[in-house]
Amino acid sequence: MVRVQQSVIREALQLPRAGQTLKEGEDFDLVEYEISAMNKAQLQDLLESYGLTKSGNKGDLQERLRAFAKEPQEFWKAHLLQPRAARSRGQRTGSSANSGSALRIASTFGAGSSEITYRSRRGVDRPQRQLKDDEIMSYDDFARHALALHRSSADHASVQPGDSTVDGLDSMASSAGTSISHSSDDNVPMRRVERQLSRAVQKLDALEYRLSEPAAFGWMSQPSQPFTSSSSSAMNRQAQAAQPIPESQAATVSATTSAIHVPPTAMHAPSAVMAGTNAIWSRTLAVPREAIPPENLVVLVLREGDEVWFDKTTVPDPPGRIFSNDISRLFQEWNSSYLSNALVLNGRGIPVRLWPEVYKSRKGIKTGAWDTIKTVWGNWKVRIGVVNEIRIETHHVKQFIVEERQRFTTDDEFWAVYRRPDGTRLYYQQILDQLQQNRMERDHIDAEAARAYFGGDLDHPAAEGAFRYVKSGHSRLYTKDGKVAEKWREWLEQRWAHAENWQFTQGG
DNA sequence: TGCAAGTTTACGCAAGACAT
DNA sequence: ATGTCTTGCGTAAACTTGCA
Numbered sequence: 001m002v003r004v005q006q007s008v009i010r011e012a013l014q015l016p017r018a019g020q021t022l023k024e025g026e027d028f029d030l031v032e033y034e035i036s037a038m039n040k041a042q043l044q045d046l047l048e049s050y051g052l053t054k055s056g057n058k059g060d061l062q063e064r065l066r067a068f069a070k071e072p073q074e075f076w077k078a079h080l081l082q083p084r085a086a087r088s089r090g091q092r093t094g095s096s097a098n099s100g101s102a103l104r105i106a107s108t109f110g111a112g113s114s115e116i117t118y119r120s121r122r123g124v125d126r127p128q129r130q131l132k133d134d135e136i137m138s139y140d141d142f143a144r145h146a147l148a149l150h151r152s153s154a155d156h157a158s159v160q161p162g163d164s165t166v167d168g169l170d171s172m173a174s175s176a177g178t179s180i181s182h183s184s185d186d187n188v189p190m191r192r193v194e195r196q197l198s199r200a201v202q203k204l205d206a207l208e209y210r211l212s213e214p215a216a217f218g219w220m221s222q223p224s225q226p227f228t229s230s231s232s233s234a235m236n237r238q239a240q241a242a243q244p245i246p247e248s249q250a251a252t253v254s255a256t257t258s259a260i261h262v263p264p265t266a267m268h269a270p271s272a273v274m275a276g277t278n279a280i281w282s283r284t285l286a287v288p289r290e291a292i293p294p295e296n297l298v299v300l301v302l303r304e305g306d307e308v309w310f311d312k313t314t315v316p317d318p319p320g321r322i323f324s325n326d327i328s329r330l331f332q333e334w335n336s337s338y339l340s341n342a343l344v345l346n347g348r349g350i351p352v353r354l355w356p357e358v359y360k361s362r363k364g365i366k367t368g369a370w371d372t373i374k375t376v377w378g379n380w381k382v383r384i385g386v387v388n389e390i391r392i393e394t395h396h397v398k399q400f401i402v403e404e405r406q407r408f409t410t411d412d413e414f415w416a417v418y419r420r421p422d423g424t425r426l427y428y429q430q431i432l433d434q435l436q437q438n439r440m441e442r443d444h445i446d447a448e449a450a451r452a453y454f455g456g457d458l459d460h461p462a463a464e465g466a467f468r469y470v471k472s473g474h475s476r477l478y479t480k481d482g483k484v485a486e487k488w489r490e491w492l493e494q495r496w497a498h499a500e501n502w503q504f505t506q507g508g
Numbered sequence: 509t510g511c512a513a514g515t516t517t518a519c520g521c522a523a524g525a526c527a528t
Numbered sequence: 529a530t531g532t533c534t535t536g537c538g539t540a541a542a543c544t545t546g547c548a
Contacts (some may be wrong), residue, residue: 370513371513
């Protein structure tokens, strides 16, 4: 199967021609691929056509192809031959070939254009792809497993133990007195019913959770459950009362924010209430500074002027994704300890702004945590340390959500800008997209200004190496707009004289 | 050179627009 | 009413940069 040429440099493999159909007893047609002459992208394409993984360096890719080429025809057949789909996306057969869009495509790209691909909205080169059979099986297995768990926890009497053909949704439907026959996976109406049922169940679950944990949603004036759980989430919610809030600030909070986002303590725990049940909790949960072993003690300074301390061995995992669907809450929790309840340490809410202080691995508090939240946090963040407001106002680009919000006095003013023509608010991702686009446009303008200032030569002596960086021991020049613009802003900032001169020559 | 942190790309589900 | 196809979206993974 493998034929390595003796010329040492040239190496060719005999591999099955992709996309061919075989009848019973036939073998694959083979095609020779000179893998020594192929670049990484070509090797990856080839691997992909055989359903093999594309990760690794060029040597890895070649080795993977060599191993595949050594396999017998039987292995190839088992690996490559999938049952033919009755119909797959993009195929224009039967009546669909006469559809308006199919005719449009044919007139534009020719009659042979049977497959439709299109570029992504963001300009990346990724066509839509169908799920592979093994992926579908894997997801189905997962869904069955999850539904089985749900069924056992719901403990429906109508479900017969060991009846593996009854899934959870069917059992729920039958227990509700509705008769639904079992159907194949291709039964679309059934799938729709299942989907609707599934949504209804989700909503019920959410409602059930809220009813069972009212304190977590600020619905009760006093917590109803004693502290019995050692889980971090229960600890977080109940520990709200541990470090008391000054009464005046608590009053301000409850007057200006909605109940759903305010921790129960902030709403209901001025001193009078604290004297009751909450006070007991305070004594049992608020760990005094002296009680924490010095090697585990971490102290953070809050903007409110006080400090929060905690034992670093008790820090929970980072909060899950919580703000994408609630940007207003992100604004609330960014700075204020009193309004933060997503992360609570030793009884105090930790403002989102300070999360890096808790989770970056260099802080030595929790390993591996920052990796899981740095991307989303990076989208929220304020860039700290931007200086010299007068100068920077014309050059600095507001690029992240909280930073952008801080340009406005109120949430309403922010949403007045980030809305569609019909008045509805933009989604989280749409705001990010818009900010990114603004940044790219701004960077382009600034980079062009820098190039113009130095006569097209960023290595100009007057730049004093501001656009140079070292990589792999070699000094290089930045070329990307983003970096050039960033260095240009720094350069301007450091050299007032140049900046004044530049503005003067621009007539500004 | 390896690791941590910052930034960009693109995966795949779900919704709903479109076609029959 | 039913089925197919396109697009929006959140975020995991990949990639880049900088530092010790």
